Amino acid sequence: MPTQAYALFNTPIGHCGIAWSERGVTGVQLPEQDEAATRARMGRRFPQCSEGVAPPQVQEAIGAVVALLSGAPTAPVDLSDVMLDMDGVPPFHQRVYEVARRLLPGETVTYGEMARQLGDPGAARAVGQALGSNPFAPVVPCHRVLAADGRAGGFSANGGVTTKLRLLLIERARFNGPGLFDEAVDAPLPCDNSFRTSSCSPP
Structure with a gap:
């Protein structure tokens, strides 16, 4: 399904982005250098749509991601119930x-x-x-x-x-x-707003 809109949301590690269609979430973005950079990245990823207000199901997904990235010592945050729209994914x-x-x-x-x-x-x-x-x-x-x-x-x-x-x-x-x-002994962990992209590279 076509992506309808995207939204930014704040987390303990910076501003993330999320996009959605009628079927579910079409993309998530880990924080870039700052809020403006994350917004620009979402605009490039989803040029066919604009920023909007997340519907209730997407708001629930946002809340779950925020809880996960908060690292609170409570029950593990399970994101497996977040509905994803994988249309176009091989x-x-x-x-x-x-x-x-x-x-x-x-x-x-x-x-x-x-x-x-x-x-x-x-x-x-x-x-x-x-x-x-x-x-x-x-x-x-x-x-x-x-x-x-x-x-x-x-x-x-x-x-x-x-x-x-x-x-x-x-x-x-x-x-x-x-x-x-x-692997990271010579480099400090990145500061809260230093995340650039949302994917893992091959081994």
């Missing part, structure tokens, strides 16, 4: 996103493990490419998918893997080894 990508959405906050898997869950153990790189095109982060939580050697893999937001680590740390993720942190 079928394989849809399958990858459905599997990724089963991951709870703080839970991680590798690209290879996700490929095996999809019934195609040799598709780890294809899984990474699908996550690299993810237009719905963090509703589709591509930041929870890691490389096979215990490292973070790619992330295309400003700050690279340090941004991915920040999202995982907000969720109090537990890691199986030091490799994930070694």
